[in-house]
Amino acid sequence: MTKRFALGIFDDEDVLLHAVENVREAGVKIYEVFTPFPIHGIDDAMGIERSRLPIAAFFFGLTGLAFALWLQIYTLGFDWPMIIGGKPHIALPAFIPVAFELTVLFCCHGMVITFYAISKLYPRWKTPVLDVRSTDDKFVMAIEVNENTDMNKLTQILRENGASEVNQKEMSKF
């Protein structure tokens, strides 16, 4: 599906941050903002909801903990009991390092995979770049437009809020 975007190019992150607030106040829906580096406060300005990734992380961690405890208690306690260092078969303090490591392992990998999945990042995915300068020194505000959009008005809003140029671009991958 092809989408059309109006791109407001900004030279400064402070200008961009205020522009985001003002453009949203003017009733224009911002599709996405592309910046060379993370900008503090832009999530709030764009009204992006907080990610629920931490909740997923908690359950991944819990899974890892449960798996580690099950693995050690089952193998060392029931399946093939062995006396190690004169300790009981199920020696919980000795299991804690492994339980900790597997909690962290499951948590990290689970989070990374979940993050890739929800961001639709997977192998062979070509990342659409609306303006290559957003990887260098420009800040790009993308606004989805269609044939009903009043381009003059939109350009004017962007210009008034400090955009150095306003371009249009079509993208087929979105």
Add this chain to the structure above:
Amino acid sequence: MATLTHQESVTAEYLEVTPGARKTFMLIIIAGVAVLILGVILSMLGIGSHHEAAEGAAAAHGAAAAHGGAEHHGSAPWLKRIIISLWHNNVFFTGVSAIGTVFMAIQYVAYAGWSVVVKRINEALSAWLIPGLVIMLVAFGLNFLNHDLFHWTLPGIMEKGNANYDAIVAGKSGFLNIPFYLIRTVLYLGLWIFFTKRLRDLSLAEDLQGGTTFFHKSINVSAAFLVVYAVTSSMAAWDWVMSVDVHWFSTMFGWYVFASWWVSGIAAVTLCAILLKQAGYLPLLKPDHLHDLGKFMFGFSIFWTYVWFSQFMLIWYANLPEEAVYFNQRLGGFNGQYTWLFFANLAINFVFPFLVMMTRDAKRQMIMLKIVSIAILVGHWSDFYLMFMPGTMKGDNGFIIEIGIALIFLGCFLILMTKRLAQASLTPVHHPFLDESVHHTT
């Protein structure tokens, strides 16, 4: 550095210690004295302590080391408890107090901007160091009444042929002798006091004159202090805490004690910041700053547990008698007197902060932070209790005298801290990173 909006005008604001607040501090002290007197009376009547555990103590002591006869009898239980409690509380409060300077020094060295709005609280926290040194020396002197606190100060314990001779303690005489011990204690606290004073002076001069000179000087002082503190805090932990269990040793101990002090210090700063905010001060303190303090509390509770467990697991697994005696005493020793506290210690210092502070919202809410920081302070006070009591009081430990003395310490600590807080503006108005701190977002 991006400034999101123009610099807001920041004006100095001074804490006014109201007569009501002063009354509260005095009430804490009076309550402490009352509890202390009650505890002494109960102890004299023989209520609330466990004399029947004497055999357990003797057994544990026998396991500890080859002790050359001459069973040593200390002071009357109440006096013994007062001396040990004085030492216990002073080590806890002095350590927490030093964290004020340590935290500030780390922020300086890291060029951290966010913490500028709570910097004055850190400075005020260190006000206890000077009385800490005095009480440390007084309590060490009281130890010589009957050698209740430090077994190794017993006369003749390091002389071959003496009835008190103990070969293991004699082997440590090069380090653990009274003159060198006193020199070290004065040196640690002297150095901490010196660097605290230096940073405080620079900070106050900056308030008056502004500019970045004082900031750069503070960084140099902080860097030097951190090196000094890294060595001295670890050695202070051996001297002040580990030498109580003189036959025993642990290479993790310096870290363990430091972790306990550190997380308590951060809890104290957080609690103080919240109380000031709720009293209408610190208008620049936002949930974002509390969020970062909350992260520190959460993270270093886990760090403390990590160090605690590293020490425990190695000793438990190797099961060497000379090492395991420490946990024998605490887990099931003396008729299981310390067992509940041993597990309660883990619950309050690890499980509780870990589960409660896990979410972002909890770290940003004052009420949650308040509950957790109080829990951490109480928890680490009991952590130190658990470090001192089994080695000194054996089975005769109690809580009433100890809580009484803790309340007296708390009252005095708060009086000194608020006094120092009131001496300077609560916001360091000319700190170069103040603007960054004001616009801090997390």
